[in-house]
Each structure stands twice: as C-alpha cells, then as structure tokens.
Amino acid sequence: MATPLKSLSALLAQTSLDDHDEILKAANASIKRSKTDIDAHHAKAIALLHLDRFEDAEKVFVDVPELQDKARFEYAYALYKAGNAAKAVKVAAAGESSTPMKHVLAQAAYRSENFEQAVEVYKELALKPGNEYQDIKINSGAVDAQLEWTGQGELAQKKRPEREDLEVFETAFNAACGSISRGELAQGEICLKRAKDLCNDLSDLSEAEKQAELWPIIVQQIYVLTQLGRVDEAEQLATTIPFAEIKELSTRYIAQVNSIAASKEHSNPYLSHRLFHSSPTPSRTDQFFSFQSNLLRQDEYVMDILVQKVAGVVSSTSKVISAAPAPTLSPAVNMAAVLNAAAHARNISEKAALKRILPLLEKRPNDVGLLLTITNLYVLTNNLAAATHLLESFFKRLEQSGSASDLDVRHAPGLVATLVSLYAKQGRHTHSKSELAKAATYWRHKSKSPSKSLLIAAGTALLDTHNQDSLVQAGEIFSKLYEQDESDRAAIAGLIAAYATSDPSKIPSDLTSQLPQVERLVSDVDAAALEDAGVPTLAPTAAQPPSSRKRPAAETSKSGKAKKIRKKLLPKDYDANKKVDSERWLPLRDRTYYKPKGKKGKKKMEGLTQGGPVVEEKAADGKQASGGGGGAKKGGGKKKGKGGKW
Structure with missing residues (x-):
C-alpha cells in the first residue's frame, strides 16, 4: 500500500493546481491498486469538484462512507453543487463552524429555501473580519429578495435599496428583485437599468461572460414592462433574445414564457401552448x-x-x-x-x-x-x-x-384580511377590529416573527376604539414591533399613542424625540388661507344662520384671477353691464316686484294669496257669500243629466 501512496504524492507535487485531469488519473490508478486508500479517494473527489463533475464527486462520498467524516466540507459542498441542498444543510450544520463551512451552510440553506436559516448564517458571517464583505452583501441581498417573494418580508434585513446597493451590478440586480417582489415595479425598473449599465461597464469580463450575466436582467425587465402595461416595449425587448444562447435552462425557460406573455403574435392559444412546452426542462442542479x-x-x-x-x-x-x-x-x-x-x-x-x-x-x-x-x-x-x-x-x-x-x-393573515375587507365594505367596523385583534393575539403568542402588516393593522384598529383594554393590547402589539425594529416609525408612533393616555411610564424616555416635530409637520400649512377657503367656524355669527357654518370659497383660478364663464353658457340677451336679477330663480308671481295686469289678474292674485286677509263679497240677495275656497252648498249647483245621482 506504500507504493501507490508515494506515487500519488509525487504526482501531486509535480503537477500544477489546475491540472486536475492528471490528478484524477493518478487517483484512479491508486484506487485501482488499493480500494481502501482513503487519501486517493479524497484526491479523486477534490479533482472531480474542480472539474465541475459534482454528481460524480457526490458518488465518491456515497461509495466511501469513511470519507464523509474526514472531508465533511468537501462532502457538503459536493451535495450542494449536485442539487441535494437539503442534505447539504444537515451535513454542514453538523460539521465544524469554520468560515468556509458557514458559507456552504448559507448557500445550501438558500437553495433548499430555508431562507430564515440563511439570514442568520449571513448575519454571523458579516460579523467576522475579512475581505468577503462584498460577497456576503450580494448573497444577503439575494436572500432578502427571496424572503419577499415567499411572503416573509418581515425577516428581510433591508427593505429599501440604498446608494451603495447601486454601485455593483449584482447588488443592483438583487435590489431590483426585492423591489419587484414588494410590488414596487417602478423602483425595480430603475434598479434593473442600473444593473444593466454596471454590467456593460465591467472590464474584467469577456463579452460572452457579460452576456451571460445580462440575460437574467433582460428577462426580468420583460416581466416588469409587462406588469406595467407597456406590452409593446416588452415585446420589442423579447425579440432581441436568442433563446438558444442562454446556457442556464431555468433562465431560458422563464424567458420563453415571458416572451409569450409579452407577444401580440401569440394570440392563438394553440400556438402559445406549443411554444410554452418547447423549452427544455432544467437539470437537477438548475431547478x-x-x-x-x-x-x-x-x-x-x-x-x-x-x-x-x-x-x-x-x-x-x-x-x-x-x-x-x-x-x-x-x-x-x-x-x-x-x-x-x-x-x-x-x-x-x-x-x-x-x-x-x-x-x-x-x-x-x-x-x-x-x-x-x-x-x-x-x-x-x-x-x-x-x-x-x-x-x-x-x-x-x-x-x-x-x-x-x-x-x-x-388566523392566516390573507384569510383574515379577506374577511376584514368584507366587513369594511358593509360598514361593520366593530367586527373588523375584533377580527384583527383576535388574529394579532394569536400570532403574538404563536410565532416569533408574526406578520408585521397584520400587527400594524390590528394595533391601529385597537387604537381607534378608545377603549382602555384595547389601548393596552395595542401597546403590547406596538411594543413587540418596536423590539424587532427600533427604527420603525409606525411602531414608535403606535407605542406612544397607545400608552400616552393609558400608561405613560411604559414609554421610553428618549422615544418621543424620534417623532417628527409638530412645527415641521405644519410648516407648510397656511391657516389663514384655510380659514378664507371655508374652514368651519367655531360659532355662527349674528349675520349668519346656525344652519350655515361655512363661508364659501371665492371662485378663483389657480392664478388668483376670477373665473370667466364661457359664452355658450350665458343667455343670448346677456349684458355684462346690467345688474343680474337676484330673484330670477323664483316663479314670476312670487317675485316682489310682480304686479298683475287688469281686474281679472288682480282678483286671481287675491284668490291665490294663502294666509292673507279674505274679503267677503255680498251676494245678490244681500247674504254674505263665503270667501276663500269654500265649496258649493248641498243641493245647489248645476243639475246633472237624466239618471244622474247626487
């Protein structure tokens, strides 16, 4: 057994680090002479990893179980690259806590969609000194974007792109994905354009390498343009993609689907169906x-x-x-x-x-x-x-x-929100507040990181009740939010609003200083202008009836000049110099200046006067005839025709 060991060691000493094919040949020769040579198996596994033959490397560890403990890092890395991320997490978590192993653990957790664990590992790596800051930042941004896509945005470390995120194309692309996942499509489009420009400006990449990095950015741009309703732009951009040149099959598949969605030519559903299924299925390592x-x-x-x-x-x-x-x-x-x-x-x-x-x-x-x-x-x-x-x-x-x-x-936030929306549509606000409070109470005791949006909605609803118990419950909700993020303004404002009247001692002494000053909030408010525009007065004036509490705003344009009435809205005989009749809306007989003409007109007006004095007229026989609207006496009046009844 000594001879193969010496020959392998001698060969490794004579070859360069890049000559992995020769190392693999020597390792296979040593294993052929002695199948129990652990060092030869180890060298073979490492050579296969360098040659990107990850599934073959994984098979080496499966065939030689003794090697799994000796080379745990290489084993975890082989599992991760071969597409067995879930098992790689278990192997890496059980191994040593070295920086390389932490990186493998974080990457494997990311690919196995255990994003919460990936966040924690990257937090630990960020605390360690070294020159890996940029890599950790890029990977952390990718994890944050995935958390947003999967509805766990409250766990993301960064919610908004910062200036430094737009200095490298990888971080700019991750910032774009995070914005898109939150529905901020306009911000996502800006970040994608920035990532595209930064990638094109790279001098250390060949044109082929640049293009490989640009395809995911372009595919994402097509999606954003389609969602924004700019289908023509999306279709034009999709026509520039040579799908066969995209090496990553997952990216090619999504590009094909997005091009169908953005294309007006694919209105035929049968043609779209054929194109949809024309892309090759991604491999296990590119899922x-x-x-x-x-x-x-x-x-x-x-x-x-x-x-x-x-x-x-x-x-x-x-x-x-x-x-x-x-x-x-x-x-x-x-x-x-x-x-x-x-x-x-x-x-x-x-x-x-x-x-x-x-x-x-x-x-x-x-x-x-x-x-x-x-x-x-x-x-x-x-x-x-x-x-x-x-x-x-x-x-x-x-x-x-x-x-x-x-x-x-x-108590799922989505279902609770659906029921609360139905209550709101029907004006059942008490039921809405009760439902939100019930869900918030459940998740505060059930989960370490409940839905932030649900807690804020519940806390705000409880504040509106002005009930002492509800205020205490709202204070507990906002206190938890403040513990999670001390810079959260919604949590700060809610905490102060809840405890300001119920228990001011629970408000941290330096918390009120973080709220914006009242003077700054109202600095652009012109109280005099609001008053002149019709702000309700505190009490009616003597000349103003109680039913009218507002003074109408003057009809002026934005420039301050009086509005001009269009000519087609004016009557034909309109004279600007003539005073407009203030009683023009009243019937003619109700106007103060109306005077009936002739005896019949005057007599008719007297009969129409309701509530006024009644002048009694003498009948021909000297008796007084009833005035006003009196009816005819019984038995009097005109006779009816034959057969008529009284």
Missing part, C-alpha cells in the same frame, strides 16, 4: 424555486384550459388537492383548487359558475382555494352577505376542531 414552479405550473394549467384540455386539468389538479391535507396554506395546492374550479366552470358567467362550483364545496368544505374562489364570485355578483357568511362559517369550523394546523389556517 426553479418553489414560487417560480407554482407560477409556471399555473401557467401550464391556464394554457391547457385555453386549448380546451379541461378534463386533463380537472384530473391533474384533483390529484394535487387530494394528496395534501385540508385545510392547507400551501400556494401550490390552493392554486390547483382555483384552477380546478375554473376548469369545472368552463368560462361561463359568475352566477352560472356558482351553480356549478357550489356542489364541489360540499365535497371539499375545507378547501381554502375553492372557498376563496366562491367568495370572489359572491363579491362579483354583489352578494357580500353570502361571502361573509361563507368565511365566518369556515372560521367557526376551524375553531371548533381545535387542531393546531387548523388554527394556523383560521
């Missing part, structure tokens, strides 16, 4: 993230529905639904439920679709995706009461079950 896979699978189902493959969609989505427990918050399962309902409805009107889909709810009463689909149809048909009752009944069933997973679904 999509879960949120990408869900969206692409959704696109596939929609394409199938458009080409009338309805039965296939019903069958495939039913398998996804039945394989998961109900209820669930899994985006993939709930998305499948929505498209399952769409396939059953077959593109009919809302009311007709309800008749077809409601029987499905009897079979799957805890299907969240189906439940939300029916709720949406009720809203579209203006039946808010039915939509509210449907969600309330679902929540009640989950509360009665008592299961921990059911309670998580019952």
Whole structure:
C-alpha cells in the first residue's frame, strides 16, 4: 500500500493546481491498486469538484462512507453543487463552524429555501473580519429578495435599496428583485437599468461572460414592462433574445414564457401552448424555486384550459388537492383548487359558475382555494352577505376542531384580511377590529416573527376604539414591533399613542424625540388661507344662520384671477353691464316686484294669496257669500243629466 501512496504524492507535487485531469488519473490508478486508500479517494473527489463533475464527486462520498467524516466540507459542498441542498444543510450544520463551512451552510440553506436559516448564517458571517464583505452583501441581498417573494418580508434585513446597493451590478440586480417582489415595479425598473449599465461597464469580463450575466436582467425587465402595461416595449425587448444562447435552462425557460406573455403574435392559444412546452426542462442542479414552479405550473394549467384540455386539468389538479391535507396554506395546492374550479366552470358567467362550483364545496368544505374562489364570485355578483357568511362559517369550523394546523389556517393573515375587507365594505367596523385583534393575539403568542402588516393593522384598529383594554393590547402589539425594529416609525408612533393616555411610564424616555416635530409637520400649512377657503367656524355669527357654518370659497383660478364663464353658457340677451336679477330663480308671481295686469289678474292674485286677509263679497240677495275656497252648498249647483245621482 506504500507504493501507490508515494506515487500519488509525487504526482501531486509535480503537477500544477489546475491540472486536475492528471490528478484524477493518478487517483484512479491508486484506487485501482488499493480500494481502501482513503487519501486517493479524497484526491479523486477534490479533482472531480474542480472539474465541475459534482454528481460524480457526490458518488465518491456515497461509495466511501469513511470519507464523509474526514472531508465533511468537501462532502457538503459536493451535495450542494449536485442539487441535494437539503442534505447539504444537515451535513454542514453538523460539521465544524469554520468560515468556509458557514458559507456552504448559507448557500445550501438558500437553495433548499430555508431562507430564515440563511439570514442568520449571513448575519454571523458579516460579523467576522475579512475581505468577503462584498460577497456576503450580494448573497444577503439575494436572500432578502427571496424572503419577499415567499411572503416573509418581515425577516428581510433591508427593505429599501440604498446608494451603495447601486454601485455593483449584482447588488443592483438583487435590489431590483426585492423591489419587484414588494410590488414596487417602478423602483425595480430603475434598479434593473442600473444593473444593466454596471454590467456593460465591467472590464474584467469577456463579452460572452457579460452576456451571460445580462440575460437574467433582460428577462426580468420583460416581466416588469409587462406588469406595467407597456406590452409593446416588452415585446420589442423579447425579440432581441436568442433563446438558444442562454446556457442556464431555468433562465431560458422563464424567458420563453415571458416572451409569450409579452407577444401580440401569440394570440392563438394553440400556438402559445406549443411554444410554452418547447423549452427544455432544467437539470437537477438548475431547478426553479418553489414560487417560480407554482407560477409556471399555473401557467401550464391556464394554457391547457385555453386549448380546451379541461378534463386533463380537472384530473391533474384533483390529484394535487387530494394528496395534501385540508385545510392547507400551501400556494401550490390552493392554486390547483382555483384552477380546478375554473376548469369545472368552463368560462361561463359568475352566477352560472356558482351553480356549478357550489356542489364541489360540499365535497371539499375545507378547501381554502375553492372557498376563496366562491367568495370572489359572491363579491362579483354583489352578494357580500353570502361571502361573509361563507368565511365566518369556515372560521367557526376551524375553531371548533381545535387542531393546531387548523388554527394556523383560521388566523392566516390573507384569510383574515379577506374577511376584514368584507366587513369594511358593509360598514361593520366593530367586527373588523375584533377580527384583527383576535388574529394579532394569536400570532403574538404563536410565532416569533408574526406578520408585521397584520400587527400594524390590528394595533391601529385597537387604537381607534378608545377603549382602555384595547389601548393596552395595542401597546403590547406596538411594543413587540418596536423590539424587532427600533427604527420603525409606525411602531414608535403606535407605542406612544397607545400608552400616552393609558400608561405613560411604559414609554421610553428618549422615544418621543424620534417623532417628527409638530412645527415641521405644519410648516407648510397656511391657516389663514384655510380659514378664507371655508374652514368651519367655531360659532355662527349674528349675520349668519346656525344652519350655515361655512363661508364659501371665492371662485378663483389657480392664478388668483376670477373665473370667466364661457359664452355658450350665458343667455343670448346677456349684458355684462346690467345688474343680474337676484330673484330670477323664483316663479314670476312670487317675485316682489310682480304686479298683475287688469281686474281679472288682480282678483286671481287675491284668490291665490294663502294666509292673507279674505274679503267677503255680498251676494245678490244681500247674504254674505263665503270667501276663500269654500265649496258649493248641498243641493245647489248645476243639475246633472237624466239618471244622474247626487
């Protein structure tokens, strides 16, 4: 056994570090002579890693279990690069806490979508001195973007792009992805343009390497332009992409899908369906993230529905639904439920679709995706009461079950927000506040990092109640938010507002100084101008009746000049020099200056005077005739014709 060891060591000493093919040949020769030579297996694994043959390197560690403990770092790295990220996390976490191992652990956690763990590892690496600051910053930005995409934005270390993020194209691209995931498309477009310019200005990359870095940026630009409604620009940009030149198959696949969405030529659903399935499937080492896979699978189902493959969609989505427990918050399962309902409805009107889909709810009463689909149809048909009752009944069933997973679904921020929105539409604000408070209380005791938006909404709603117990609860909510982020202005303002009247001692002494000064907030407010424009007065004046508390603002233009009335709105005989009649809106007989003409006109006016003195006239026989509107006496008047009745 000594001979192969010497020959291998001698060969390693004579070869350069880049001559990994020769090292691999020598290692294989040594292993052929002695299969138990651990050093030869180790050298082989390292040579395979340098040659980017990661799956072969992983196989070496699988075939030689003794090597897994001896070369744990190389084993973890081989697993990560071979696409087995979840196992790489376990191996790296159980190994030494060296900086290289921490990097492998963070990268493996990122690829296995354990973003919370990746955030913590990168925080630890950032505290260690060294020249890896830029790499850690780039990778941390990628983790923050993924947290936003997966709905865990409260765990992200950075919420807004900073100046230093736009100095390197990698950080600028990550900042763009983070902005896009938060729905800030305009900001994302700016960051993408900056990343593109920075990449083009690089001098240490060849043109081919630059182009490889630019493809993801361009593909993301197409998506942003499409979402902004600028389809023509997106289509023009998509035509510049030679899909066959994109080496990363995952990027090529997404580029193909985005080009279909941005193209007006692909209005034929059958042609779009063929193009959608024309891209090659990515390998195991170049897989999509879960949120990408869900969206692409959704696109596939929609394409199938458009080409009338309805039965296939019903069958495939039913398998996804039945394989998961109900209820669930899994985006993939709930998305499948929505498209399952769409396939059953077959593109009919809302009311007709309800008749077809409601029987499905009897079979799957805890299907969240189906439940939300029916709720949406009720809203579209203006039946808010039915939509509210449907969600309330679902929540009640989950509360009665008592299961921990059911309670998580019952208090899910998205479902709570849906019910609160329905309450708000119906003016049931008390129910909204109660529902928000209940969800906030649940998550504060259940999770270490509950949804920030949910807590802020609940705390704000509790502040509006002006109830002592509610103020205390709001103070607890904002206190937790302040502990998580002491620079959060919403948490600071809410904390002060909650405890200002209930318990001022709980407000930190230096907290009020962080609020903006009142003078600065009202510095641009002109109180005199507001008063002149019609601000309600405190009390009516003597010349002003109590019913009128406002002084109308003068009709002036922005330049301060009086508004001119257009000529076509004026009467034909209008004279600017003639005084306008102030009583022109009253009937002629009600105007103060009206004088009837002739005896008949005067007599008619006297008869129309209500509430005035009545002049009694003498009848021909000397008796007084009743004035006003008196009726004829019984038996008097004109006789009726034959057969007439009195």
